[in-house]
Amino acid sequence: MLTFDDAQQRLVHDAPSPTRTELISIYGAAGRVLAEPIHAVLDLPAADNSAMDGYAIRHADFQAGQALPVQEHCFAGETPAPLAQGRATRLFTGSMIPEGADTVVMQEHAREIDGGVEIDAVHCAGQHIRRRGEDIREGQLLLPAGTFVQPAQIGLIAAQGIEQVRVFAKLEVGILTSGDELVEAGNVRAPQQVFNSNAPMLSALVEGMNARVSRVLLSRDNEFELRCAFSQLLTQCDLVISVGGASVGEKDFIKPVLESIGGSLAFCRVLMKPGKPVFASYVAGKPVICLPGNPGAAFSVFALLVSPLIRHMQGRANVFPPVSRIPLRGVTRGGGDRDEFLRVQCRPADDGQAELVPFAEQGAGSVSSMACASGLARIPTGSQFCAGTSAAYYDFRHWLE
Numbered sequence: 001m002l003t004f005d006d007a008q009q010r011l012v013h014d015a016p017s018p019t020r021t022e023l024i025s026i027y028g029a030a031g032r033v034l035a036e037p038i039h040a041v042l043d044l045p046a047a048d049n050s051a052m053d054g055y056a057i058r059h060a061d062f063q064a065g066q067a068l069p070v071q072e073h074c075f076a077g078e079t080p081a082p083l084a085q086g087r088a089t090r091l092f093t094g095s096m097i098p099e100g101a102d103t104v105v106m107q108e109h110a111r112e113i114d115g116g117v118e119i120d121a122v123h124c125a126g127q128h129i130r131r132r133g134e135d136i137r138e139g140q141l142l143l144p145a146g147t148f149v150q151p152a153q154i155g156l157i158a159a160q161g162i163e164q165v166r167v168f169a170k171l172e173v174g175i176l177t178s179g180d181e182l183v184e185a186g187n188v189r190a191p192q193q194v195f196n197s198n199a200p201m202l203s204a205l206v207e208g209m210n211a212r213v214s215r216v217l218l219s220r221d222n223e224f225e226l227r228c229a230f231s232q233l234l235t236q237c238d239l240v241i242s243v244g245g246a247s248v249g250e251k252d253f254i255k256p257v258l259e260s261i262g263g264s265l266a267f268c269r270v271l272m273k274p275g276k277p278v279f280a281s282y283v284a285g286k287p288v289i290c291l292p293g294n295p296g297a298a299f300s301v302f303a304l305l306v307s308p309l310i311r312h313m314q315g316r317a318n319v320f321p322p323v324s325r326i327p328l329r330g331v332t333r334g335g336g337d338r339d340e341f342l343r344v345q346c347r348p349a350d351d352g353q354a355e356l357v358p359f360a361e362q363g364a365g366s367v368s369s370m371a372c373a374s375g376l377a378r379i380p381t382g383s384q385f386c387a388g389t390s391a392a393y394y395d396f397r398h399w400l401e
């Protein structure tokens with residue numbers, strides 16, 4: 001049986017990296033991963049320009065109380081004439097600085113009188129000019145390969161005039177739920193049946209990470225059906241996530257079925273609660289992760305173990321999101337032989353500092369606490385948490401991204 005940390009590392013270490021790439025428009029690039037680095041092709045700003053609406057002057061021409069004739073108005077997008085000696089150019093935020101000018105005066109510090117401009121004060125020479133290349137220098141590395149592209153990165157890329165980027169192809173994920181008791185939502189449920197909540201939940205989790213759910217299958221608890229389902233998913237997908245039938249029950253067939261189709265076991269069982277009966281296998285080099293059927297366990301194990309694996313297979317450079325330390329409310333003892341992950345809500349305490357409030361209901365089958373949790377607090381085996389002790393906090397905003 002592996003420790004939680006070993007399982008988490010092992011999954012990422014052993015998994016394949018992406019190879020397929022595609023060229024896409026920046027308009028569709030949010031949530032994708034760069035397959036190549038992006039270097040600046042342009043200085044930014046591309047030319048000296050004004051940071052204010054006002055007047056461009058030569059600093060040496062300024063004399064309190066003496067008006068400078070305005071030689072022209074130059075708007076952003078226009079090319080100004082060189083500034084003649086003793087004159088001013090009216091300009092606006094983003095206007096190019098005319099050759100010869102070295103200072104911009106805000107219009108609030110000046111008045112136009114009879115075609116000239118009288119300036120109250122100039123703070124310093126060179127003020128309010130955004131210099132060419134002060135933000136970005138041509139040739140510099142802007143974004144390394146493996147960058148997870150979000151709106152800010154798209155803005156950076158577009159500012160360079162780059163319209164298409166090479167990204168890794170979307171990771172194709174197959175989901176297999178299994179259980180004779182399961183019935184899909186929207187159907188009539190017999191008293192002994194359970195609605196299949198894991199399939200839509202896992203689909204949403206996978207899509208929330210910008211991977212593609214290629215196929216979702218539901219299999220009965222029999223080896224033939226399970227074998228067919230796995231085989232189908234493995235031909236279509238890069239990664240297969242199965243849920244249920246992972247434990248030691250008489251109809252928990254997942255493990256023998258994977259062995260029968262040539263799966264090599266990476267690990268089985270992890271010292272974590274919930275989530276002990278989780279195992280990982282490789283079939284023809286493709287990872288198959290089998291999650292426990294209890295919905296609370298499936299959700300937690302997805303966040304903690306599957307999400308880093310997905311990020312790695314997507315080609316992202318940052319695979320393990322930050323884990324912060326935040327005081328936990330109440331007294332908790334880490335018992336048993338596994339690290340426990342409590343569903344908690346992170347919220348401000350009376351003193352305004354964040355604290356983690358665990359839910360009373362922590363059963364692995366609970367779907368109610370899951371829906372209110374903002375993340376998981378880790379209680380290491382054998383530890384004692386007095387009120388206010390800080391716990392490692394796995395924030396879903398990061399761990400499910």
Ligand SMILES: Nc1nc2c(c(=O)[nH]1)N[C@H]1C(S)=C(S)[C@@H](COP(=O)(O)OP(=O)(O)OC[C@H]3O[C@@H](n4cnc5c(N)ncnc54)[C@H](O)[C@@H]3O)O[C@H]1N2
Pocket residue numbers: 177178179181182194195196197198199243244245246247248249252274275276277291292293294295297364365
């Ligand atoms: N003797 C032992 N029994 C169990 C152990 C153990 O170590 N020894 N481990 C327990 C733990 S921990 C967990 S977690 C569960 C995991 O069991 P399985 O992965 O085999 O899952 P199932 O038995 O198929 O289902 C468990 C539970 O979850 C419900 N379920 C399953 N799939 C879905 C779904 N798609 N949507 C909604 N609900 C689902 C299922 O009806 C069961 O109630 O094993 C413990 N037992």
Ligand code: MOO
Pocket residue numbers: 272273274275276277292294297364365
């Ligand atoms: O460890 Mo199980 O995964 O309690 O739910």
